[in-house]
Amino acid sequence: MKLSVDGINKTFFNNKVEHKVLENINIDIKEGEFVSLLGPSGCGKTTLLKIIGGFTKPDSGRILVEGKEVSKPGVDRAFIFQNYALFPWKTVKANVEFPMKQLGISKEEREKRLKYLLEMSHLEGKEKMYPNNLSGGMKQRVALIRALACNPQVLLMDEPLGAVDYQMRQNLQEELENIWLKNEITAVMVTHDVDEAIYMSDRVIVMSRDKGRIIENLNINLERPRDRESIQYNEYKKRLTQKLSECYIDGMVEGV
Template sequence: MELKIENVSKVFINDHNDHTVLKDVSFSVSEGQFVTLLGPSGCGKTTLLTIIAGFQVASGGMILLNGRQVAKPGPDRGFVFQNYALFPWMTVKDNILYPMKMSKVPVKEREQRLQELLAIAQLEGKEKLYPHQLSGGMKQRVAFIRALAGRPEVLLMDEPLGAVDFQMRQILQEELESLWLKDKTTVVMVTHDADEAIYLSDRVIVMSAREGKILEDMRVELPRPRDRKDKEYVRSKERLMDILKVAINKESDSAEMERKLCLA
C-alpha cells in the first residue's frame, strides 16, 4: 500500500478573490505508518485530509492510492471525525455494521468482524447501547473501530480527540495507540497538539500557516508504548515545539512585511 500526495493545491474563491489554502504539497505514506499533519489553525491540514478522503476536489495535483487516482470517497479510506459522527439512532452494533453493509460484506463475515472489533476495543457487552449512553472514551473507540470495520487501506482522522479535556485526552491517546497497534492500519491524522503528534506518530509533517508548505517531515523513532517521561520523548517534543515556533514566527514576520508594503 502506498499513498501519494503529488503537488496538491487548493484555491477557494470568495467574492471574486482567490484564496490559496494549499500550494504544491507533496509527500508519500508507506503501509502501516502513522503520519500526523501538524500546524497552526488555518494551515490547510484538514482541507488536505478531506481531499485525500475524496470529500473535496483539489484545484491542482492529485492523490494516488496504490497508483489509482482518488476522485471521490471510497471504502479504501476510512474517516474518523472530531465529533465522532456516530448515528444517534443506531446502537453500537449497528453503527459498526453500517460500513460493512454499505460494502455488501456477507452477513457471516460481518458478524465475525464485529466480534473482532468489539474485542479490540474492549466493548463486548456494549453492543445494544446507543451513543447517548456512552462516555466520550467509548464514543471515540466506537468511531475508531467503525472506521476500521470495512478494512480500509488508509484511516484518516481529523482531530479525533479534539472534543475532550486535557486529562481525558492523554488517556484516550493511550487507548488509541493500543487500538492502532492491534490493527496497524495506515493512518493520516490531523492535530494541532505537539504532544499528541509525538505520542502517536511515526512521522510528523509540519505545515506552514500559509499555503500548507511542508516545513519539516520529522521521524519519531521511539519504542512503543511510549513513555512521556522518557528523556528521548521529551527531547523529541521540544524539537517539534521549536520547529513550530520558528514556523509561526516566520509567518508573523511575513504577514507584518506584507502589511507594511500595503501601507507604504
C-alpha cells in the same frame, strides 16, 4: 508508496477574494506508517485530509493509493471526522454494522467482526446503547471501530481525540496505538497536540499558514510504547513546539 500526495493545489474564494490554502503539497507515506499533520489553525490540515479522503477536489495534483489515482471517497480510505459523525438514531451495533451492510458483507461475517472490534476497543456490552448515552471517549472508540469495520488500508483522522479530557486522551492514544499496531493500517492523523503527535507517530509533518507549506518533516525514532518522560521524547517535544510557534509569527515561516 502506500499513499502519495502529489503536487496538490487548492484555492478557496471567500467573497470573491482568492485564498490559496495549499500550494504544491507533496507527501509520500509508506505502508503501515503513522503520520501526523500538525499546524496552526487555518493552515489547511482538514482541507488536505479531505482531499486525501476524496471529499474535496483539489484544483490540481493527485492522490495515489498504491500508485493508482483516487478522486472519490472509497472503502480503502476510512475517515474519522472530528465530531465522530455517529448516527444518533442507531445503536452502537447498528453504527458499526452500517458500512459493512453497505458493502454487502454477510450477517455471519458482520457479527464476527463486530465481536472482535467491540472486544478490541473495550466496548463489550455497549452494543445496544445509543451514542447520546455514551461518554466522549466511548463515542470516539465507536467511530474508530466503525471506521475499521471494512478493513481500510488507510485510516484518515481529523483530530480524533480533540474532544476528550487530558487523562482519557492519553488512554485513548494508547488504545489507538494498539489498534493501529494490530491491524497494520497506514494512518494519517491531524492534531493540534504536539505530545499526541510524538506519542503516536512514526513521522510528524508541520504545515505552516503560508499555503500549507511543509516546514518540518520529522521522523520519531523512539521505541513503542513511548516513554513520555524520556529525554529523547522531550527533545522531540521541544523541537516541534518551537517549530509550531514559528508558524504563528507571520512572515517567519522559513522552510527546512
